[in-house]
Amino acid sequence: MIQIEYFLIVAAVMMFAGIFGFLTRRSTLAILLSIELMLNATDINFAVFNRLMYPAGHEGYFFSLFSIAISAAESAIAIAIMINIYRQMKDISIDKLQKLKW
Amino acid sequence: MDYQYTLLILLLPFLSFLVLGLFGKWMSHKVAGIIGTVSIGVVACLAFYTAYAYFGAGRDADGTFATELPYNFTWLPFYIGNLHFDMGIMLDPITVMMLIVITTVSLMVHIYSFGYMHGERGFQRYYAFLSLFTMSMLGLVVATNIFQMYMFWELVGVCSYLLIGFYYTTAPAVSASKKAFIVTRFADLGFLVGILIYGFYTGTFSFDFTVSGSVREFAGASFILPTALFLMFIGGAGKSAMFPLHIWLPDAMEGPTPVSALIHAATMVVAGVFQVARLFPLWITYAPETLHVVAWIGAFTAFYAAAVACAQSDIKRVLAFSTISQIAFMMVALGVCIPGEHAIIDNHGSLGYMASMYHLFTHAMFKATLFLCAGCIIHAVHSNEMSMMGGMRKYMPVTNITFLIATLAISGIPPFSGFFSKDEILAASFQYSPLMGWVMTGIAAMTAFYMFRVYYGIFWGTENKEYHEEIKAHGHLGEAPLVMTLPLILLTIITIFVGWTLPGTFGSYVSATGQAYVIHLDPKIAITSVVIAVASILLATWIYARSSQPVAERMKAAFPRLHEWAYRRFYIDEIYQFITHRIIFAYISRPLAWFDRHIVDGALNGLASGANGIGERIRPLQSGRVQQYAYVFFLGAVVLFFIMII
Numbered sequence: 001m002i003q004i005e006y007f008l009i010v011a012a013v014m015m016f017a018g019i020f021g022f023l024t025r026r027s028t029l030a031i032l033l034s035i036e037l038m039l040n041a042t043d044i045n046f047a048v049f050n051r052l053m054y055p056a057g058h059e060g061y062f063f064s065l066f067s068i069a070i071s072a073a074e075s076a077i078a079i080a081i082m083i084n085i086y087r088q089m090k091d092i093s094i095d096k097l098q099k100l101k102w
Numbered sequence: 103m104d105y106q107y108t109l110l111i112l113l114l115p116f117l118s119f120l121v122l123g124l125f126g127k128w129m130s131h132k133v134a135g136i137i138g139t140v141s142i143g144v145v146a147c148l149a150f151y152t153a154y155a156y157f158g159a160g161r162d163a164d165g166t167f168a169t170e171l172p173y174n175f176t177w178l179p180f181y182i183g184n185l186h187f188d189m190g191i192m193l194d195p196i197t198v199m200m201l202i203v204i205t206t207v208s209l210m211v212h213i214y215s216f217g218y219m220h221g222e223r224g225f226q227r228y229y230a231f232l233s234l235f236t237m238s239m240l241g242l243v244v245a246t247n248i249f250q251m252y253m254f255w256e257l258v259g260v261c262s263y264l265l266i267g268f269y270y271t272t273a274p275a276v277s278a279s280k281k282a283f284i285v286t287r288f289a290d291l292g293f294l295v296g297i298l299i300y301g302f303y304t305g306t307f308s309f310d311f312t313v314s315g316s317v318r319e320f321a322g323a324s325f326i327l328p329t330a331l332f333l334m335f336i337g338g339a340g341k342s343a344m345f346p347l348h349i350w351l352p353d354a355m356e357g358p359t360p361v362s363a364l365i366h367a368a369t370m371v372v373a374g375v376f377q378v379a380r381l382f383p384l385w386i387t388y389a390p391e392t393l394h395v396v397a398w399i400g401a402f403t404a405f406y407a408a409a410v411a412c413a414q415s416d417i418k419r420v421l422a423f424s425t426i427s428q429i430a431f432m433m434v435a436l437g438v439c440i441p442g443e444h445a446i447i448d449n450h451g452s453l454g455y456m457a458s459m460y461h462l463f464t465h466a467m468f469k470a471t472l473f474l475c476a477g478c479i480i481h482a483v484h485s486n487e488m489s490m491m492g493g494m495r496k497y498m499p500v501t502n503i504t505f506l507i508a509t510l511a512i513s514g515i516p517p518f519s520g521f522f523s524k525d526e527i528l529a530a531s532f533q534y535s536p537l538m539g540w541v542m543t544g545i546a547a548m549t550a551f552y553m554f555r556v557y558y559g560i561f562w563g564t565e566n567k568e569y570h571e572e573i574k575a576h577g578h579l580g581e582a583p584l585v586m587t588l589p590l591i592l593l594t595i596i597t598i599f600v601g602w603t604l605p606g607t608f609g610s611y612v613s614a615t616g617q618a619y620v621i622h623l624d625p626k627i628a629i630t631s632v633v634i635a636v637a638s639i640l641l642a643t644w645i646y647a648r649s650s651q652p653v654a655e656r657m658k659a660a661f662p663r664l665h666e667w668a669y670r671r672f673y674i675d676e677i678y679q680f681i682t683h684r685i686i687f688a689y690i691s692r693p694l695a696w697f698d699r700h701i702v703d704g705a706l707n708g709l710a711s712g713a714n715g716i717g718e719r720i721r722p723l724q725s726g727r728v729q730q731y732a733y734v735f736f737l738g739a740v741v742l743f744f745i746m747i748i
Contacts, residue, residue, distance in 0.1 A: 023733055031729075098726030 007048040014041035028085075028092045032078050039071045105155070105172040108191050108244070111148050111201065114141045115237035119230050126226030138229035139212040142236055146205035153198045157611055166616030169194040169310070174246050185301055190246035192309060195612045196379055196459055200243040203466045204369050206596070208236045210470060210589035211364040217586035218360050218477050228268060228358070235261035239369050243376065247307040248297050248334075251377065255293070255341070258370050259286050265365060266357040278353035285350040289340020296333030299326065311383045328389035335378060335396055342374025343426045344433060345403040349675055351426055355418040359480055362418060363473030367425045368466040375432040375462055382455055382614065386441050397437020397534070401541055404430035406672070408548035412555065413668035416486045417476050420556045421469070424512065427549060428465050432458040434542060435527040438534035439614070452614030453533060456621075457526030460608045464511070464519035464600060471508040471593040475501050478582040478590070479560060483573060488556070493565030493649075497580050502561050504590040509557045511597045513550035514635045521632070522601040522608070522621075528631055529624050543631055550635040554642035562647045 014037050021034030043064040050060025082092050089096065118141035126134050162168050174190030212232060219225055238257035245251035260283075267279030301307050303326050336347075343351040354366045365371070378385065378396065385393045404427045411423035435458035442448030449456070478501045483490050495502040511520035524546060532539030573579045581587065609619035645653045658665045667673065 019736060023729055023736070094728055097728070 004048060004052045007044060007052075011041045011044040011048070014038070014044070026093050026095060028078075028082050028094055028097070031094060032075060032082075035078075036071060036075065039067060043067050105152065105170055105191070105193060107148060108152060108172050108193065111145050111152070111205075112191075112237055112241055112244070114145050115233045115240070117141065119233040119237060122226055122230035122233060126230055129226055131221070131225040134226040134229050135212075135216050138233050139209070139216070141233065142205065142209050142212050145236070145240075146209045149201040149205040152193065153202055156193055156198050157195075161618075165618065167195050171246060184305060185307065187249045187307065188247050189250055191244045192246040193244070195616065196376070197243050199459060199463060199612055200376060201240065203463055204236065204239050204243065207364055207368040207466055207470045207593075208232070208239075210474070210593055211360045214363075214474055214477070214586050214589040215358075215360045217583045218481060219358060222358075224268065228265075231261055231264050231268070232361075232364070235265065235365060235370070239373075242373060245309070247309055248300070248381075249307045251380070252290075252293060252297055255337070255373060255377075256290065258373060259283065259290070259341070262286075262354070262365050262370055265361040266354050268357055268361065272356075274353075275356040278350075278356040282350040282354050285347055286340045289347050290337045292333045292335075292340075293337020296330045296335075296337065299333065300330040303327070303330070309380060327384065328392040331381060331385055331389050332392050332395070334381065335374075335392075338374030338377040339399070340374070341377075342371050342429045342433065343403075344374070344399055344430065345406050346674065348403065348407070348426050349678055352419050352422045352671070355416075355422050355486075359418065359473060359477030362422075363470045363477065366422065367469040367473050371425060371429055372432065372462050372466065375429060375436065375458060378433070378436050379455065379459060382436065382439075382452075383447060385436075386439055386447050386452060386614075390439075390441050393437050393439065394534075395437075397434050397538065400430040400433030400437055401538065401545075403427070404434065404545045405541070405548075408545050408552060410668055410671045411552040412548065413665055415488050415669075417479070417488055417491075417556055417560060418473075418486050420552065421472055421476055424472075424549065424553060425469060427545065428461070428469065428512070431524070431527055431542070431545075432461050432465070434538070435461065435530050438530050438538060440534060447614050449609075449613050449615050449617060449619040451533075453526065453619075454530035455614040456609050456612055456619055457523060457530045459612045461520075461523035461527055463608070464523045464597070467593050467600065468508040468511040468518075468520055468597045471504055471590055471597060472512070474586070474590050474593070475505040475508065478586055481582055481586070482579055483569070488559040490566050490569055491560045492563040493561070493567075493570075495561040497570075498561075498582070500581055500587045500590065504587075504594045505557060505561070507594050508597060509553045512553050513639060514546055514631055515550075515639075516628075516632065517598070517602055519597050519599075519601040521628075522623075525623060525628050525631060526621065529627050532624075532627060539627075543634060546631055547634040547638045550638040551642050554639050555646050558642060558646035562649075563651065564649055 018034045018036075018038030018041060021037065022031055025031055025034065046060040046064045046067070050057060054060070085097065086092050118138055122129075122134055122138060129137075156167065156170070159167075170193040172191050172193070174188055174192070176186045177189045178187040180186060212229070215228065215232070219228055222228070235258065238254050238261055241254035242251055242258060245254060263279050263283040266282050267275050269275040270279075297307070338344075340347045351366060351371065355362050357366070407423040407426035407430065411420050411427065414420045414423065435454040437454070439452040439454040442451045478498065479491065479494060480486055482494075482498060485491075507518060511518035514521045514524040516522075528539060528542055528546065531542045570579055607621040609621045613619040645651060645657075670676070
């Protein structure tokens with residue numbers, strides 16, 4: 001039986017790796033990957049808390065399933081946006097994309 | 103006896119105004135004119151029927167004609183001391199008399215305008231405004247309370263403005279209409295303040311002075327009521343062109359001549375007189391001294407206007423100043439009334455009231471005739487200047503005769519109507535003080551002089567042959583069409599007969615107390631005034647009737663300064679110009695404008711630019727860099743996390 005703390009440490013490492021990536025990477029594609037990383041970290045948490053602390057229920061699993069579905073849809077949309085941006089500007093670096101302010 | 107149908111007297115002209123105003127654009131001139139004329143014709147019939155029914159109904163037990171209130175309802179409550187603003191119709195002798203005056207003159211002017219305004223642009227608009235004016239003036243005289251009167255009073259002012267500015271493409275008409283509106287508006291401020299003071303202290307606006315017991319309790323030894331009445335009189339003075347608020351009336355002659363006849367001679371300008379007459383029981387009971395002030399203002403105005411009229415060369419201007427002078431006569435007649443015993447009105451002391459109303463009636467008829475004649479002449483020679491006329495009697499016989507009769511009437515020659523009414527005014531003035539009597543007699547003599555001066559200047563005197571030949575070469579110099587001369591003849595017939603063929607006398611219809619008053623001609627006053635009038639006429643004949651006027655030229659040469667001053671109307675307009683432009687505009691309006699532009703606007707502009715500046719400072723926060731937002735969000739989440747832990 002693996003202790004709950006090990007799962008949480010892995011999830012926390014993934015979470016902060018995602019945050020770090022989100023804040024530092026310039027490519028929007030890399031940022032998207034970071035977001036996925038953060039989402040997966042939370043999914044792990046949902047599943048682990050459900051399995052180890054409330055084994056009678058299934059809410060955590062369902063929530064993870066929903067979350068995976070949503071992250072798939074979100075990636076599709078995000079990549080579509082990126083393709084459009086690339087067609088317009090020939091670049092998808094985040095620091096070039098400042099035109100939609102105000 | 104009910105007078106329900108009197109509502110139609112107001113409704114019909116209003117409907118005709120709506121129809122002509124809204125749909126006039128798609129009507130031919132003829133249809134528009136007929137709609138206006140027929141509606142006013144029906145109203146005139148109704149007014150005459152009302153008069154017949156009212157005076158035919160006989161007197162009450164106390165010898166007065168009962169005041170009828172066919173309609174009276176509360177329109178707006180004020181929530182202060184039970185005050186309310188009513189609308190309704192009230193019939194009493196002076197109202198009924200005014201109904202006849204207004205509808206008669208208005209009908210004549212409607213018929214006359216067919217000829218005078220023929221083919222004019224805006225013909226339908228003209229008839230629409232005439233209808234609106236008639237409605238407003240009728241509403242003014244039937245008012246049951248002073249607030250309703252005020253409302254219609256302002257409507258009348260608007261109509262006057264619209265009609266003076268009828269030729270709105272010409273600059274003088276535009277400035278004249280503005281002048282008339284601003285001057286009367288300024289005076290009406292006094293009226294409004296007077297009404298409010300009166301209403302506040304007495305708790306009523308009603309003209310029914312018998313039930314308003316609070317008036318009696320309150321007024322005792324107070325100065326409030328005389329002040330309120332005098333403020334209301336200022337409004338009346340503005341409408342009735344009393345010195346020094348008369349300056350708009352001569353300029354109002356820029357409007358079409360029939361309008362001058364209807365509004366600026368016969369009906370609207372007597373609204374001030376009517377107002378004083380309407381409030382007469384208050385004046386005579388509580389403010390007789392103030393009433394005498396009104397008399398002296400009137401006397402000065404009458405003299406001033408007569409003096410100016412002697413030197414004018416524009417015939418409409420002469421008639422305008424004679425109107426001012428005659429209205430001042432009516433004011434004087436009201437002003438010289440003296441209360442009887444125990445401050446109660448009696449017919450003897452208040453002879454002037456009857457005289458004033460009588461003169462109002464006769465003056466409306468003969469002054470309308472004079473203006474309509476002047477319109478015929480202007481129509482023929484296309485000019486207002488006397489120098490373009492002269493010798494017109496050959497070309498315009500009907501106009502000549504009617505003008506002569508109206509001139510004799512205004513000069514006070516029997517048996518024409520003006521003699522009877524003017525004689526009563528003189529009698530009332532002598533009764534007040536011999537000084538006032540002689541002053542007014544002198545002004546009456548001046549009236550005869552300047553009216554015959556203008557008569558001879560138009561119809562006799564030096565003929566401007568060259569100009570007349572030129573007109574004949576281009577068309578036609580002669581009598582106006584029947585549609586224009588018919589009103590002249592009808593009004594002249596009234597002028598000839600009204601003085602001595604009325605069953606009973608005028609005093610048996612209208613008098614201060616309401617009881618019948620038999621007019622006695624005082625032979626001394628009558629003979630004096632006739633002799634003086636005849637002497638002035640002879641003098642005018644001697645000076646002006648010949649084909650050259652050496653005497654007039656010599657007089658002009660002997661007193662160049664005086665003639666110039668009178669011709670320039672004693673520079674009253676220039677004084678106004680000076681006061682408004684050089685003093686009020688320069689020392690009051692300009693600093694105020696500066697204050698507005700720099701302080702008021704500056705404060706608001708500062709507020710706006712301050713907000714703008716703060717916005718500029720805040721704007722960089724919205725950088726558009728997504729990672730920066732995320733970083734801030736993350737820091738915020740961390741901070742919240744620590745706060746929750748603690």
